[in-house]
Amino acid sequence: MFKKISILLFLVISLLLTACGRQDNIGDETVSSSIIVGDLDWKEITSLSTSSPIRQNSGAVVDLDLPAMGSRCTGFMITEDILMTNHHCIPAASYARGVTAQFKHEAGVQKEDRESFDCSTFIGNHSELDFALLKCQGAPGAKYGVAQLSDKIAAKNLSVYVIQQNCDYYSVSDCDWSKKYSIGNITKIDAEYTHNADTLGGSSGSPVFSGSDHHVIALHHAGYGNNGMGRGYENYAVPMYKILAVLKSQFGMFAGTGGTSGGSRKFLDGGKSQSSALSLSAGSYDAEIEDAGADYFKLSLTKTTAMKVQIAFSHSKGDLDMALYNSKGQKLKVSEGTTNSELISMSLARGTYYLKVYGYSGATGKYVIELEK
Template sequence: MPLMGLLCGCNAIPIEEERASDPLNSTRSAVIVGTVNWSSTNSLTEGYPIYNAGKVGYLDIPARATRCTAWLASTDIVITNNHCIADAAQAAGAQVAFNYNDGVSSASYVWYNCSTFLETWPEYDMTALRCGPRNGLTPGQAQGGWLHISTTDAVNNQELYVIHQNCDYYTDAWCSPTKKFSPGRVTHANLTQTDVAYDADTLGGSSGSPVFSSFHHVVALHHLGYGGNSQGRGSYNSGVKASFLRAALYEIGVGWECGNGTCDPNEANDGSCPYDCTALCQAKCSDGVTCCGADGSCPDGLSCW
């Protein structure tokens, strides 16, 4: 049976309305697989999912009157989908809030100007934007680091989770697309040459979100839903594999900052970095700068990678 992929995670609704979906675009979005199985990230109580959730944000795209999800790949670079932002004109005015969470009022959202268009890779449905500092801090500094991209691709039946900005607007059209945690498993590790498929729930607006392995590293860039119906329910979702993300990001210097003496967490001393960080320190804390202690300890609020 041929696959019917329906692409678009952006929703043409102004941010101030806090409405999550344009019904006309609902069948072009990612999908809920079966019943809704996600929760507010506020319900996370411990461990790496909390750390990772802080690096994921609501991407407002005023040039297109749309929204997507974006995540930190370095101290000032966020990643989203090419179908969310494809060029510099579409990036104009783009901003990201990493605290667009349940219980946070709209007046308290902290927005970073992420309108500097760096690069896009249509073949991977990926775009990189640079964010300016706020109060003298880059978003990575303010959020305590950035996300680590897996050095291996996902395998069949592997547990994973997606962190994204959304809500079930099919049951509540005026819900607020706050940060969600969607657990799932890999259903097809090689759906296509570039994509892995999984059953974790997403909807339009989740596009650009990171998919995490059970080791809490980014194992895919979410971008597609398959078999969506008029209620946003479908068969499975898919994302671009980590190996393609890493190769693309190396082109813009992400993942091999170790040459300046600050081992990027994406550089795993695995031979993929043009420079060897091993002599600088064996492991870095999750801020990407501080060396872990010999006992694996890090300053308060940081974890050893």
């Protein structure tokens, strides 16, 4: 009897150590690293044609071995030598010790044909946005590819796919966590995105790609409602536009570009009063508040329009807020949160409106502003 209990405990502990991921209790439910939503429908990446954009994007995704954590995560290359994963996979510099990234860990690929790179140099991390950056020796991104990061705000119901290193170890304890992909949708947009693409612990740090332009729209990092067998209700991902804002402001990466593709993004110098407000058209732009001032933008609508405007910035460097006014100067809506972004979304009748971006208590700083209408 005691022998059976010992074996059972060993198997449970082994499953817990197989994959990294955060796990917090919320009442009687659990927020875990990742879950399977409904029936498991992920597929091996090698089941796709080599001409498939999903298969082509998979080259940048790696199996990340974390000896200091005693576990594993997924990661992906964002430059030729910089890898991104979750903060909870690399919570501090000491956890980067001995980290290796294995490429081509795919079904049908023999171990001797896979390639591992030393990615043990810690660059930095961010707890709120749950990301970490590691530098890899040998520039593996030049050989296997680099994921393009999107600065767009995802729309609800957007088709997405997650590329990850995983397997259903709840059903088969000794399964191979070869590279797989799962397809789903963005089901809710809030401070982070909710999606229903299947994942499990070990998928932490996986890129969530837009099904429309095949750029990374978010960083997968958590799930909700694990029933003890990895099945639950929904998964969560950090919007990439928020991460990009921090990469630019705190790490000096991708300055002046909309992601890794190298395309330049226009800089807007907002007006300093309502009378000098700068006309704002749909798109994504860089901007900056200086000298404890404010930026004013003008919105001209020719018909009733569902409008959404969002700013992304580094809250730790300055808390920025946003307010919307009508042509008479009456305040219609305000967004004054305490995170790295502010959002105003509402339906507006034909007319002229003004958007004011300002710093709390005189705060200044760079930000990205995006208008959708």
